[in-house]
Amino acid sequence: MPAKILSLRAEYIQLPLKNPFILSIRSTHEANVIDWRMTLDDGSESFGSCVPVQYVTGETPQSVLALVPNLESFLKGRTLDHPFELCRDIAAEFPSDPAARAGVEIAIFNAIASRERIPLRALLGTENVLLETDLTISRIPNAIEVARAAWREGFRIFKMKIGGSQAGDSAALTSDIDRILGIAAEFPEAIFRLDANQSLTVRSTLELTENLLRNDISLELIEQPVPKADLAALDEIAKLSPVPIIADEACVSPEDAERLFAETAVQGVNVKLMKSAISGTIEIMRIAKQADRKLMIGCMLENEIGMATSVALAAATDAFDFIDLDGHLLLDLAHPISLFHSAGPTLSAL
Numbered sequence: 001m002p003a004k005i006l007s008l009r010a011e012y013i014q015l016p017l018k019n020p021f022i023l024s025i026r027s028t029h030e031a032n033v034i035d036w037r038m039t040l041d042d043g044s045e046s047f048g049s050c051v052p053v054q055y056v057t058g059e060t061p062q063s064v065l066a067l068v069p070n071l072e073s074f075l076k077g078r079t080l081d082h083p084f085e086l087c088r089d090i091a092a093e094f095p096s097d098p099a100a101r102a103g104v105e106i107a108i109f110n111a112i113a114s115r116e117r118i119p120l121r122a123l124l125g126t127e128n129v130l131l132e133t134d135l136t137i138s139r140i141p142n143a144i145e146v147a148r149a150a151w152r153e154g155f156r157i158f159k160m161k162i163g164g165s166q167a168g169d170s171a172a173l174t175s176d177i178d179r180i181l182g183i184a185a186e187f188p189e190a191i192f193r194l195d196a197n198q199s200l201t202v203r204s205t206l207e208l209t210e211n212l213l214r215n216d217i218s219l220e221l222i223e224q225p226v227p228k229a230d231l232a233a234l235d236e237i238a239k240l241s242p243v244p245i246i247a248d249e250a251c252v253s254p255e256d257a258e259r260l261f262a263e264t265a266v267q268g269v270n271v272k273l274m275k276s277a278i279s280g281t282i283e284i285m286r287i288a289k290q291a292d293r294k295l296m297i298g299c300m301l302e303n304e305i306g307m308a309t310s311v312a313l314a315a316a317t318d319a320f321d322f323i324d325l326d327g328h329l330l331l332d333l334a335h336p337i338s339l340f341h342s343a344g345p346t347l348s349a350l
Contacts, residue, residue, distance in 0.1 A: 002079040003040040003115060008072040008104070011035045012061045015303060016332040019146060022139040024163035024172070024199035025055055031301035031331055032061050034100075038107040040080075046114060048107030049305035051274050051327075052099040056249055064100045071104060080112050083123075087279035098252060102277040106309045109278060120309065121349040124278075125316030131347040133323045134159045134193055136330065137183075139176070147183045147190075154344035157191045157220070158183065159324055162208070163199025172199075173208055184217050193322070195223040198249055202226065202237045209241060221296075221322065223270060224248040235264035246270050246296050246322070254283040261291040268294030268321065273310055274302070285319050296322035304328055308339035308349075315349040323347070 014030040021028050036048035052059035074093055078086060087105050094101060113120045121128060134157035135150045137143050147158060162176040184190055192212075200208070205225040212219055221244045226233040228250035238245040244267035251257050251269040253276060260266055269288055271281045288295050297320045299310055307328045314320050325347060328337060341348040 002081050003042050003044070003111070005038060005075045005078050005080070006041045007039045008068060008075060008107075009037045009039075010065055010068045010103070011037075012065060015301075017301070017330055018332045019140050019142065019330070020138070021301065021330065023161050023197050024139070025197045028301075031303070031327075033301075033303050033306075034061060034064050034103055035303070035305070036103040036107045038104070038111060040111060044111070044114065046107045046111035047305055048103040048105070048110065049303050050099045050103030050106075051300035051302050051306065053274065053300055056275060057098050057252060059097060059099045064097070064103070067094065067097055067100050070094075071100065075104070080108060080115070083108055083112055084279055087277065091277070091279065098277055098280065099274045101280075102273045102306075105278045106273070106305065109309070119312070119350050121312040121316040124282075124313050125318075127316055127318040128349065129315050129318045131311065131314055131323045131325065132157070132345050133325045133329075133347055135326050135345070136161065136195075136324070139172075139179070143179050144182050144186065147187065151187055151190075154346070156189065156345070157193065159193040159195055159326075161197065162194050163196040170204075173204060177208065177211055180212060180217060181215060184215070188216075189218075191218045191220050193220050193223065193324070194225075195248070196225040198224050198227045200225040202233050202240070205237050206240060209243060213242065219243045221246050221268075223296075224250060231260070231263050234260075234266055238265040238267060244268060244294060246294070248272075248298065251284065252276060254280055254287055257284045257287045261287065261293060266293070268296060270296040270298045270322075270324070272298045272300065273306065273313075274300045278309065278313070281313065285317070289319065294321040295319055296324060298324040299327040301330060302327040303331065304333075304337055304339050311340045311347050312349040315347075
């Protein structure tokens, strides 16, 4: 007899970071995580997790917690027989709450995997590939020390957070360039990805890129250089940039992906479970491949439960051109990872 959802609970926790996470748009010393617990009528429990980020989806920890009673009421008595149909129903009922949906969907898929006694990866695809992630280095004064430690662990790709609080802030960009050149001087084989979090203009993006390329920096991509709503600027920079432009904040839903690919020349998108949940992420993957655009999988400052799901999806589908799954590496965890394998930059699903 199919198991039914009996209850849904959520708890807000803050997890310390190894280093401050300083972006153009915000800074934090903790990860704000919502842990989910779903109980089925057979007495079994499954777990989910989400990290709401207001400037990306409009959600906060408080808004997610306030939604829990409504989500529980909507799901109580529903079976897990058809998970993607259930996820579509949740999305239709709670369209403005993707991070909250992500936590619930993770719990749903973990419950099914547990009941069927198969790895989560096996529910999400047919592959089982090894992944190589980058390591994010935010706008911190000890960036070179972080890079040194990461290099010793085998990391060769650094994702650098760049940009000031105002678009095109020249002082901030000078600091960013110095930070990148300092790391490259010590590790000339390093590959760099830049993430501006919407803080640049078309002109400042081009100036920054030209400066770094002139200094023989190996640039692989630039994430969301311009404001997410300015598709004209995103289109312009995608056409002019000598390196690929990857949309992030501009692509939250499958509808966003459709519009981006119809109206801009952007070379790819960064998908994240915390923006689109599992079901929306898989749909964006399909849309991107159909449009012949590149796929990057990223994360927020997620705990082990959230990261395990992204690792499982990436390993199971082998669909991603760029892997940015380092959230667990940025946390100051008190225990070793057990829900997936993580050794330096190498990740694999159980």
